[in-house]
Amino acid sequence: MEIFKNILSFSIIDVIDVILVALLLYYVYKLIKGTVAINIFIGIIIIYLVWKLTEFLNMQLLTSIFGGFIKVGIIALIVVFQPEIRKFLLMVGSTNLNRRKQFFKPFSFLKTENELETETDISSIVSACNKMSQSKTGALIVFERNNNLDFLTSSGDEMNIKVTQPIIESIFFKNSPLHDGAIIVSDNIVKATRVVLPVNNDKAIPKRFGLRHRAAIGVTEKTDALALAVSEETGQISYFKDGEFVVYQDVKQLENLIRKDLS
Numbered sequence: 001m002e003i004f005k006n007i008l009s010f011s012i013i014d015v016i017d018v019i020l021v022a023l024l025l026y027y028v029y030k031l032i033k034g035t036v037a038i039n040i041f042i043g044i045i046i047i048y049l050v051w052k053l054t055e056f057l058n059m060q061l062l063t064s065i066f067g068g069f070i071k072v073g074i075i076a077l078i079v080v081f082q083p084e085i086r087k088f089l090l091m092v093g094s095t096n097l098n099r100r101k102q103f104f105k106p107f108s109f110l111k112t113e114n115e116l117e118t119e120t121d122i123s124s125i126v127s128a129c130n131k132m133s134q135s136k137t138g139a140l141i142v143f144e145r146n147n148n149l150d151f152l153t154s155s156g157d158e159m160n161i162k163v164t165q166p167i168i169e170s171i172f173f174k175n176s177p178l179h180d181g182a183i184i185v186s187d188n189i190v191k192a193t194r195v196v197l198p199v200n201n202d203k204a205i206p207k208r209f210g211l212r213h214r215a216a217i218g219v220t221e222k223t224d225a226l227a228l229a230v231s232e233e234t235g236q237i238s239y240f241k242d243g244e245f246v247v248y249q250d251v252k253q254l255e256n257l258i259r260k261d262l263s
Contacts, residue, residue, distance in 0.1 A: 128168035138232030156195035
């Protein structure tokens with residue numbers, strides 16, 4: 001009876017507390033969704049619920065075992081979730097204003113024509129990649145989302161060029177001085193060229209993929225950015241999100257996937 005009295009004596013602060021915990025769990029799930037870490041996260045939730053159940057049923061031995069595992073396991077979790085923790089901290093400390101722009105989208109009728117033309121021209125970028133694929137011209141394009149990538153742009157040449165198909169193709173033209181490295185695209189603007197990206201050496205990928213693909217895995221694993229890589233050897237276009245290859249059927253589907261992930 002005392003338990004039911006405690007449940008019924010919930011205050012406004014308790015309700016707010018529950019809502020905030022639910023929101024926190026939702027955003028953690030959203031952050032790691034589609035990665036291997038999601039299975040670990042679900043496993044932790046199950047163990048925590050079992051621990052609370054044994055505690056409720058007064059099973060002292062099991063409660064002490066699960067309780068000790070959870071207390072000691074926190075250190076192990078920091079190691080296991082290191083990439084996700086880094087990405088979460090980047091997201092929290094990001095100075096990017098994309099979210100604020102999305103908040104003001106319903107008021108777009110108040111903006112000028114120039115301000116409305118900030119949506120990334122995905123069609124031109126994918127068409128440029130498709131053309132470079134046919135000529136086997138290597139390319140690496142990074143799409144900035146919520147995490148600000150200014151810490152990467154400083155490694156290359158800062159630009160302020162509107163995205164068009166000819167611009168993308170000319171940047172990665174084999175004789176162009178800008179073709180080496182990656183470009184960073186944000187709000188339909190090429191922010192930087194010849195950018196040096198962090199390379200992932202831990203993940204096993206097929207030998208036919210080189211440094212461009214490892215760099216694409218590295219930047220999408222450490223931030224919430226998206227990446228497109230065109231192989232110089234095979235001409236294959238690869239799409240990366242959360243440090244993983246994203247499978248697609250054709251160019252049209254690729255375009256839709258990028259547009260959805262950027263929205």
